[in-house]
């Protein structure tokens with residue numbers, strides 16, 4: 532995708548482009564809507580795991596009993612001892628552990644909506660449209676399920692449209708990656724050229740970033756710049772999930788990305804999840820993209836390390852990186868309903884994989 536097209540957009544122009552329409556009642560595209568959903572949690576246990584630079588809480592919702600594994604070593608030392616059970620004996624656990632990490636990019640509210648609908652299913656058996664979801668509920672009930680609905684509340688607070696559905700790539704670039712001081716859209720992947728995204732050359736700070744300009748997907752994991760990524764990695768480290776899902780969105784059809792810098796066997800597991808996921812989407816007439824590759828790390832420039840790579844290296848978790856369509860008019864139109872179905876099909880695939888691998 533071309534990033535710097537030289538296109539400019541001011542904040543006033545971006546707001547003027549927002550259509551005068553609401554979002555469906557099952558949609559969760561703002562901090563207020565998220566808080567309302569978290570207030571409705573009774574069965575799950577809600578915990579604040581960090582405070583953002585903008586002083587907003589990052590919350591974890593947990594379902595299912597925790598098996599406290601005997602832990603003699605951290606993951607990489609356990610592996611070096613040739614026995615990962617020194618870190619966590621996953622076979623000894625009663626139930627698989629699954630971690631769903633909501634958007635660390637504030638405008639990618641498709642995952643936030645999906646997870647809040649999942650919370651509703653876990654609380655009431657029905658999604659926020661009132662539709663009963665017995666398959667997802669029954670799979671989830673066989674797991675310890677950890678849900679971080681929003682991994683970047685500062686970015687979410689900066690997101691005014693509530694949904695990019697029906698808008699265009701330019702709107703995505705404005706709200707997502709932001710602008711330089713001369714109002715040029717930064718776009719992707721140029722938004723990673725400068726990190727943290729601070730300084731006089733920055734115009735509108737995109738929802739990719741927290742209030743300190745940090746993109747949690749590309750924090751400095753050995754010397755953290757922000758609180759979001761370390762809080763997520765702490766949950767992963769202490770819970771040793773079998774699978775960790777990181778939710779993102781883009782302009783195209785739903786897909787998984789290869790998790791880099793993890794063993795090929797882990798990548799093959801993600802490919803198997805992708806196959807099941809694509810077949811569920813096909814049954815719902817939702818477009819799909821080709822299955823994610825299994826590959827060695829090579830090339831110039833080399834593949835990049837990110838939050839999900841780090842999640843593997845602190846816990847051995849199988850990391851699944853999902854991209855959901857925003858429903859942009861000029862790239863991949865999708866209704867709000869299709870976006871919700873996409874999310875729920877993904878959760879079903881991941882939960883089934885965890886339950887079947889455990890069984």
Ligand SMILES: [Zn+2]
Pocket residue numbers: 635636639778779780
């Ligand atoms: Zn993202």
